[in-house]
Amino acid sequence: MKWYQKHTGLITEIISYLFILLFVYAALTKLLDFENFRIQIGQAPMLSAYAGWLVWIVPISEILTALLLLYKNTRYIGLLASLALMVMFSTYIYIILNHASNIPCSCGGVLEKMGWKAHLIFNIVFTLFALLAIHFHKKRDSKSKNKYAFYVIASVISLLSVGTVTMLFLTSERIIYEENPFIRRYSYNIPKIANINLNGDAFYFAGSSKQHIYLGNYSSPLIVKRINLQTATVKTIKIQISNNNLPSIAAQVRVQPPYFFLIDGQISMILKGTTTNWEVDSQYQGNINFSNYQLTNDNTLLFKTLNPQSQKSDLGYLYIKDSLPYQIVPHLLNNESDEIFNADGSIAYDGLTNHVSYTYFYKNKFLVMSEKLNNIITAHTIDTISKPNLIIDSTSNPQQLKLIASMMVNPASYTYNGFLYIRSQIKGRYEAEKTWKQTQTIDVYNILNGNYQTSFYIYKEQGKPLRHFFIKESIFYGFIGNKLVQYDLKNMLHGDTHTNISR
Structure with missing residues (x-):
């Protein structure tokens, strides 16, 4: 008789103590660094929606299993529980490797240093140990007459474990993307x-071409910086204009080669010229004040204005030609009160899909519209701020309302190639306070259905925050201090299948 047949009891006992060591160690590292474990499990694939109770169930299950393995009378149940846990852990890692985003391991300790594939192999080895120990235990059990009992029990436990994890994955993904309880899913490989x-530090995005990016300057409206995308060289250009036609300091430039537009919504004036000589050669004067404007592909200007009839903020569009004919779309912003600040937000235009987005500054809401401002969807950002938190002074000057304090929720947004990017100032659940203070969070939404997709960090530069941003191709450009920082979104958008939000 072979050696292992004589020592099945010893082998079972050794395997049991290996599992005790593994589970006690894993549980203690989770509990001793509980806050970090809570953050990691809260941002992990398939677990996010259930993190509130899984953060307790996982270590408690490991400790209870270790206790069952410690005593001979309960060891068999402990081995069955060990098999269930190892199959679930292995299934979880398999889904991470093939169907989910790349999230840091939440095991803690030495196991955290393993790569995902090494961790999967480690789990499979311990799964085989559990099967071997269960097999030997059943074989030594004289009461067991059914020789197929081991295979039935192992199969049932494995199928239930795989099914449980798969159900968690499918339901959690649906909850996160459709009913998000303010849990962000970060993409890290950016x-x-x-x-x-x-x-x-007064520059803003004015437009782009295949070869160049154009930046305007809030302080000097006639100054344009042209950045070569291939060489990263920067050239400063000054718009040529006669003194008689000089707009106010509030004017902003928009560039859509071969044309540029100098726009002053305060006095309803638009000047036009070509990028070949940067000289103004046309002037258009209208009769409506507007702000927060975006230029579309067909030289239509989208804007926000105070509707002279309702005295509420509304969106509209005008055509850049003589007298600047315009159309206001009333009630689109659905002002809930008389306070005009409640409807404040930012307009963004996606030149690739011709969608328009409007993201509210002070609450968790955004609109997606057509170029003619036909509302396609009304959606919500994942934070819980549904009503603006504003303090408005209406007593100092009854004829003029003044916003003196506010809680900004979504201070900047940009839409590009079917996705809406929003900079959020509200910290979500399971997010580390230290990381939150050092970074700025960009949330990504699908503009076709409004569903949340993912988030990513942009790091502050010398303590200075991100002011505003834009995206071209797969590159994120952010204005921080006197720098234009660049982050590569390729892996998130259409590179690594683990983080592909274009699926």
């Missing part, structure tokens, strides 16, 4: 690739 020194 490297910073460059800094461009702008020698000033």
Whole structure:
């Protein structure tokens, strides 16, 4: 008779103590660094929606299983529980490797240093140990007459374990993307690739072409910086204009080669010229004040205005030609009160899909519309701020309302190639306070259905936050201090299948 047949009891006992060591160690590392474990499990695939109770169930299950394995009378039940846990852990890692985003391991301790594939192999080995120990235990059990009992029990436990984890994955993904309880799912493989020194902090995105990016300047409306996308060289250009036609300091430039537009909504004036000589050669004067404007592909200007009839904020569009004919779309912003600040937000235009988005500054709401401002969907950001938190002074000057304090929720947004990118200032569940203070969070939504997709970090530069941003191709450009920082979104968008939000 072979050696292992004589020592099945010893082998079973050794395997049991290996599992005791594994489960006690894993549970203690989770509990001793509980806050970090809670954050990690809260952002992990298939677990996010259930993190509130899983963060307790996982270590408690490991400790209870270890206790069952410690005593001979309950060891068999402990081995069955060990098999169930190892199959569930292995299934979880398999889904991570093939169907989910790349999330840091939440095991803690030495196991945290393993790569995902090494961790999967480790779990499979211990799953085989559990099967071997169960087999030997059944074989030594003289009361067991059914020789197929081991295979039935092992199969049932394995199928139930795989089914449980699969159900968690499918239901959690649906909850996160459709009914998000303010749990972000971060994409981490987004490297910073460059800094461009702008020698000033008053620049904004004005437009782009295949070869160049154009930046305007809030302080100097006639100054344009042109950045070559291939060489990253920066050229400063000054718009040529006669003194008689000089708009106010509030004017902003928009560039859509071969044309540029100098727009002043305060006085309803638009100047136009070509990018070949940067000289103004046309002037258009209208009769409506507007702000927060975006230029579309067909030289239509989208804007926000105070509707002269309702005295509430509304969206509209105008055509850049003589007298600037316009159309206001009333009630689109659905002002819940008389306070005009409640409807404040930012307009963004996606030139690739021709969708328009409007993201509210002070609450968790955004609109997606057509170029003619036909409302397609009304959706919500994943935070819980459904009503603006504003303090408005209406007593100092009854004829003029003044916003003196507010809680900004979504201070900046940009839409590109079917996705809406929103900078959020509200910390979600299971997010580390230290990381939150050092970074800015960008949330990504699908503009076709409004569903949340993922989030990513943009790091502050010398303590300075991200002011606003834009996206071109697969590159994120952010204005931080006097720099234009660049992050590569390729892996998130259409590279690594683990983080592909275009699926």
